[in-house]
Structures are given as C-alpha cells and as structure tokens.
Amino acid sequence: MSSPVRFALAGFGAWGKFHAQSIAGNSDARLVAISAPSESSREEALKLYPDVHIFADSLEMIAQAEFDLIDIVTPSHTHREIALAAMAKGKHVLLEKPMAITLDDCKAIVAGAQQFGVHLAVGHELRLSSQWGEIKNIIARGTIGDPQYVLVELSRKPYRQGASGWRYDQSRVGSWVLEEPIHFFDLARWYLESSGDPVELHAYANSRDPQRPTLFDNFSAMFKYANGSYAVVSQTLAAFEHHQTVKVSGTKGALWAAWSGALDRTLEPEYFLKVFDGENLETVKLKKHSGEVFELREEITQCIDMVRTGKPPIATGLDGLWSAGLCLVAEESICQGKPLPVGEMLKF
Numbered sequence: 050m051s052s053p054v055r056f057a058l059a060g061f062g063a064w065g066k067f068h069a070q071s072i073a074g075n076s077d078a079r080l081v082a083i084s085a086p087s088e089s090s091r092e093e094a095l096k097l098y099p100d101v102h103i104f105a106d107s108l109e110m111i112a113q114a115e116f117d118l119i120d121i122v123t124p125s126h127t128h129r130e131i132a133l134a135a136m137a138k139g140k141h142v143l144l145e146k147p148m149a150i151t152l153d154d155c156k157a158i159v160a161g162a163q164q165f166g167v168h169l170a171v172g173h174e175l176r177l178s179s180q181w182g183e184i185k186n187i188i189a190r191g192t193i194g195d196p197q198y199v200l201v202e203l204s205r206k207p208y209r210q211g212a213s214g215w216r217y218d219q220s221r222v223g224s225w226v227l228e229e230p231i232h233f234f235d236l237a238r239w240y241l242e243s244s245g246d247p248v249e250l251h252a253y254a255n256s257r258d259p260q261r262p263t264l265f266d267n268f269s270a271m272f273k274y275a276n277g278s279y280a281v282v283s284q285t286l287a288a289f290e291h292h293q294t295v296k297v298s299g300t301k302g303a304l305w306a307a308w309s310g311a312l313d314r315t316l317e318p319e320y321f322l323k324v325f326d327g328e329n330l331e332t333v334k335l336k337k338h339s340g341e342v343f344e345l346r347e348e349i350t351q352c353i354d355m356v357r358t359g360k361p362p363i364a365t366g367l368d369g370l371w372s373a374g375l376c377l378v379a380e381e382s383i384c385q386g387k388p389l390p391v392g393e394m395l396k397f
C-alpha cells in the first residue's frame with residue numbers, strides 16, 4: 050500500500066479551510082503544513098489541526114516543511130511567487146484559479162512547471178462535477194451532435210471582501226472576471242473543444258458602485274470559433290443566493306442544466322440535467338451530488354493520483370492559462386469597447 054501523499058496548504062481563508070477539510074478527510078492524503086499570515090488564522094488552524102506544522106510565511110513553509118504537493122489557496126496576486134518557489138524545490142502544485150492575475154504570471158507558472166519537471170493542476174473543479182462534468186461526457190458521446198452554442202450563466206449575491214479586503218482591491222484581485230466567470234470560460238471552452246481554439250471575444254460589463262467602476266457587478270461575454278460555434282458567458286453579482294445555468298445546443302439535440310443553493314457551498318443544493326437527443330427528452334440521474342464542496346474532494350483525489358502515477362490533471366496549466374487569458378481579453382474588450390482576437394495569448 051502506498052504511503053499518503055503529503056500536502057502543504059498555503060492559505061487558510063474561506064476556501065482554504067474547505068481544502069484543509071478535503072485533504073484531512075482523504076485517507077490517501079496527509080495534511081502536514083499550513084501557512085497563513087494572520088495570528089488569528091494560525092490559531093484557528095492549530096486548534097483544528099494540532100498535528101500540523103503552522104507557518105506565518107508560505108516561503109518559509111516551502112523551505113522547511115517536508116511535503117509532496119503544495120495546495121495554493123491564497124489571494125490571487127500571490128500565486129506566482131508561491132507556485133514558483135515550490136516548483137523550484139521540486140514540489141508538485143495544486144493552484145487555485147485564477148492561476149494568476151496577469152498573462153505574464155500565468156506563463157511564468159506554466160514555464161516553471163516545465164523547467165522544474167513538476168505536475169501542475171489548476172483549480173477548475175467544475176470539470177470534476179457530477180453535473181457539469183457529465184455534460185462533457187454527453188457531448189463526447191455525440192448525443193446532441195456537434196455542439197454549436199454554449200451558454201453558462203450565474204446569478205449570485207455579491208462577493209465577500211476576503212482577507213484584508215483583497216477581493217475589492219484591483220491590484221490584488223486583478224479583475225472580478227478572474228474570480229467567478231473564469232470557471233464559465235473554462236467550462237464553455239472545454240465543451241466546445243471540438244471546435245478548436247476560440248478566435249474572437251466581445252464583452253460588456255457595468256458596476257453599480259461608482260467607487261469601483263472597473264470591478265463589474267454585471268458581466269457578459271461572447272466568444273466564437275472559426276467554424277461558427279460560439280459561447281456566451283454571463284454573470285450578475287447584483288442578485289441573491291447562487292443560481293447557475295448551462296445550456297448547450299448541438300447539430301442534433303440540446304441540453305439544459307441548472308444548480309441552485311442559498312450559498313455556493315451548500316451541502317443541500319437543488320439541481321437537474323435534461324438532455325434532448327433530437328427525439329427523446331431525458332432527465333439524467335446524477336451519480337453524486339453536484340456542488341463545489343463535493344468537487345473539491347474529487348480534486349484532492351485527482352492530485353493524489355497525479356503525484357502517485359503521473360496522471361495529468363483534468364485542468365492543466367495550459368487550461369488555466371487559457372481561462373485566465375479569456376478573462377483578461379474580456380477586460381480589455383470592455384475597456385476598448387470592441388471585439389478582440391484571442392489566439393495570440395498562448396504564445397510564449
């Protein structure tokens with residue numbers, strides 16, 4: 050029997066605590082170290098995980114702790130420094146989305162994984178969902194024909210501030226498109242994989258707070274492919290609870306999925322997935338619960354496999370780069386008020 054994969058966790062905030070739970074709850078994993086700068090977070094971590102080494106500084110943790118993989122769940126502007134420091138020590142990385150807040154940083158992280166020969170998984174956990182992931186399987190089976198149109202839409206309550214208000218500070222969050230819509234760019238591009246790479250993107254957005262005009266509450270983007278397929282990604286943060294919809298139309302049929310919860314992290318969500326193959330309409334019975342808390346557990350299992358067997362993660366560094374890149378082109382499209390090409394962004 051293999052020994053448990055040793056995880057070091059950078060960040061013990063709202064989402065980092067869920068990572069800690071998922072790691073600690075997996076018998077093939079061992080949580081060996083946690084880093085968080087504030088005393089209060091460190092105290093909480095120590096209380097919950099008394100056998101784990103707690104550090105104030107992520108770089109110190111990387112230098113001193115014995116681990117196999119670092120799980121980075123810190124504010125997005127810190128991802129590059131922490132990921133590259135861990136990679137330079139030969140550690141594998143699970144990096145939360147957005148992998149970083151500039152294209153330059155994303156490319157440096159992808160290049161770092163190549164240079165140091167380590168595995169890099171990016172936290173696009175919706176791909177591991179029993180619901181959003183099943184859509185990919187249905188498309189792959191040809192049930193709806195060739196996908197030509199994808200809509201991913203979310204209406205939700207406003208974002209949290211985050212530790213020391215980083216999420217409302219543009220220099221640290223980068224863009225609000227990099228926060229939640231990045232998941233939808235990732236899904237839409239994944240569903241439309243058979244169309245190749247997207248070629249053009251046009252976005253619109255607005256803010257309801259004049260104090261932060263470039264952190265957008267309402268955001269919509271369309272991106273298209275050379276073969277005429279296209280996707281719509283749309284989000285409002287000026288709403289309530291958490292309600293997500295995906296619709297995909299193909300040359301033969303279509304599908305429709307929705308997910309609703311009072312909170313994104315509820316353990317009791319409502320959801321469905323309906324598929325029309327051109328003749329029959331079926332409501333798909335999902336094998337597991339759908340929701341990010343459940344998907345996070347799958348993500349940890351996937352990372353254990355990645356470390357033990359070298360199996361590539363479902364979302365690689367290049368996927369993370371594409372998703373962040375689409376968000377950043379969307380920001381630029383809003384700024385310039387016109388559609389922009391997207392193909393250039395992968396070039397190193």
Ligand SMILES: NC(=O)c1ccc[n+]([C@@H]2O[C@H](COP(=O)([O-])OP(=O)(O)OC[C@H]3O[C@@H](n4cnc5c(N)ncnc54)[C@H](OP(=O)(O)O)[C@@H]3O)[C@@H](O)[C@H]2O)c1
Nearest residue numbers: 060061062063064065085086087090107122123145211212
């Ligand atoms: N995949 C998803 O669905 C998903 C969901 C939520 C968030 N995220 C991503 O996960 C990351 C964290 O989000 P969050 O909501 O958990 O933020 P958060 O609640 O603000 O927590 C951030 C944590 O990082 C700590 N921190 C800050 N700088 C650090 C550093 N240099 N080294 C180590 N820890 C540091 C903070 O420490 P203190 O507590 O000591 O201040 C806090 O514990 C972001 O990149 C976010 O976009 C992804």
